[in-house]
Each structure stands twice: as structure tokens, then as C-alpha cells.
Amino acid sequence: xxxxxxxxxxxxxxLLDDAWDKASQHWQDGMARRFDTGHVTPxxxxxxxxxxxxxKLMDTLEAAERDTxx
Amino acid sequence: xxxxxxxxxxxxxxxxxxxxxxxxxALVRYRHAQREVTGRGDEEIKVVRASLEAKAGRWRxxxxxxxxxxxxxxxxxxxxAAEGPAAADGPVDCSxxxxxxxxCAERLEQIRRWQQRIDAEASEFGGTASRFGDLLQxxxxxxxxxxxxxxxxxxxxxxxxxxxx
Numbered sequence: 001x002x003x004x005x006x007x008x009x010x011x012x013x014x015l016l017d018d019a020w021d022k023a024s025q026h027w028q029d030g031m032a033r034r035f036d037t038g039h040v041t042p043x044x045x046x047x048x049x050x051x052x053x054x055x056k057l058m059d060t061l062e063a064a065e066r067d068t069x070x
Numbered sequence: 071x072x073x074x075x076x077x078x079x080x081x082x083x084x085x086x087x088x089x090x091x092x093x094x095x096a097l098v099r100y101r102h103a104q105r106e107v108t109g110r111g112d113e114e115i116k117v118v119r120a121s122l123e124a125k126a127g128r129w130r131x132x133x134x135x136x137x138x139x140x141x142x143x144x145x146x147x148x149x150x151a152a153e154g155p156a157a158a159d160g161p162v163d164c165s166x167x168x169x170x171x172x173x174c175a176e177r178l179e180q181i182r183r184w185q186q187r188i189d190a191e192a193s194e195f196g197g198t199a200s201r202f203g204d205l206l207q208x209x210x211x212x213x214x215x216x217x218x219x220x221x222x223x224x225x226x227x228x229x230x231x232x233x234x235x
Contacts, residue, residue, distance in 0.1 A: 005107045005111045006107075015100070019097075020093060023089040035216070049202075054195070057111070060187065
């Protein structure tokens with residue numbers, strides 16, 4: 001069964017979040033904090049924004065297909 | 071430093087570098103996976119747009135047919151009315167054809183509304199998708215490179231420190 005791209009994207013985001021949690025358990029100096037605020041946090045924020053927009057659009061596409069069947 | 075402490079120190083040194091290497095691999099995998107996600111998202115929009123266009127085409131053809139049948143019925147009704155009570159077919163009722171044509175027009179209009187809504191939402195989504203695509207294409211590789219540089223500098227520092235520690 002083919003899953004929706006937004007759901008696969010959410011799954012990938014969770015994996016990245018987990019990887020960052022794991023890394024930050026061993027890396028807690030100033031460089032780690034700068035990497036977090038300068039790279040990881042913006043990446044996760046942009047990703048969440050994109051995936052939320054994609055989810056809404058996929059919902060609309062599914063509704064359009066359903067509503068115009070027959 | 072005793073052997074136990076030394077072993078612990080070495081383990082800790084490897085643990086942080088290994089964790090950063092794991093993070094780097096996760097970032098690379100994430101970039102590839104999300105690029106596939108964005109491609110599938112774009113493809114899904116194209117597929118549904120094409121599907122709606124095909125449905126609109128079918129309903130346009132049905133509407134034309136319904137209107138033609140309704141028009142023909144109206145002509146028969148007009149002839150029957152002109153002939154008066156002597157008309158062979160009697161009064162002609164075209165209400166069924168009128169309803170059918172109306173239903174076809176409504177379905178077509180419904181599809182058009184969905185097309186307009188999808189155009190508007192896809193256009194709005196395009197800005198977000200473009201920013202995210204740019205992040206995957208440009209920013210994330212730079213982040214990966216930056217992390218690699220950190221890993222290399224940590225490894226180099228540990229190599230320098232190792233003989234004297």
C-alpha cells in the first residue's frame with residue numbers, strides 16, 4: 001500500500017529528531033548549542049512547516065477526488 | 071589516570087564522535103528521503119489535477135449531450151403545442167431532460183470549484199515547498215559539511231592529545 005508523502009515525511013522527521021536527541025546526549029558543549037540553534041532547530045522548524053502544509057494539501061486533494069467520484 | 075578511568079575516557083571520546091557521525095548519516099538520509107517526499111507531493115498534485123481535468127471533460131461532454139436532448143425535446147414540445155390537441159404525441163414533457171441537464175451542469179460546476187480551490191492551495195503551498203526545497207538543496211548540505219568539519223576537528227584534537235594523556 002502506498003502511503004501519503006506527508007506521512008512518510010513525518011516519519012523521516014521523527015528519525016532525525018531521534019538522531020539529534022541521541023547525539024546531544026554525548027555532545028553538550030557550546031559548539032553543540034550553536035549547532036542546535038544555527039542548524040538543527042531551523043531545519044526542524046522548516047520541515048514541520050513544510051510537512052504541515054503538505055498534509056493540508058494532501059487532505060484537499062483526497063477530498064477533491066472523493067467528492068468528484070462517479 | 072588508571073586503566074579503568076583511561077578506558078572510560080577512551081569510550082567517552084569515541085562515544086561523542088560516533089554520535090556525531092551517526093547524526094551526520096541521519097542528516098544525509100533525511101535529505102534524500104525528504105527530497106523524495108517533495109517529489110511525490112508535486113507528483114500527487116499533477117495526478118489529481120489531471121484526474122479533475124479528465125472528469126471535467128467527461129461531464130462537459132455529458133452536459134452537451136443533455137442539453138442537446140433537452141433542446142430536441144423542447145422542439146418536439148413546441149411542435150406538439152402548435153399542432154394543438156390533434157398532435158400525435160400529445161403534450162410533451164421535457165422536465166426529465168431539463169433535470170438531467172441541470173445535474174450535469176452542477177457536477178461540472180462542482181469539479182470547477184475543486185479545480186479553482188486546488189489551484190489556489192497549490193499556489194500557496196508552492197512558496198513553502200520552494201523554501202523547503204531550497205533548504206534541502208543548499209542549506210542542508212552545508213550543515214552536513216559543517217558537521218563533518220566538527221567531527222574532523224574533534225578527531226584531530228584527540229589524536230594530538232592522545233600520546234600525552
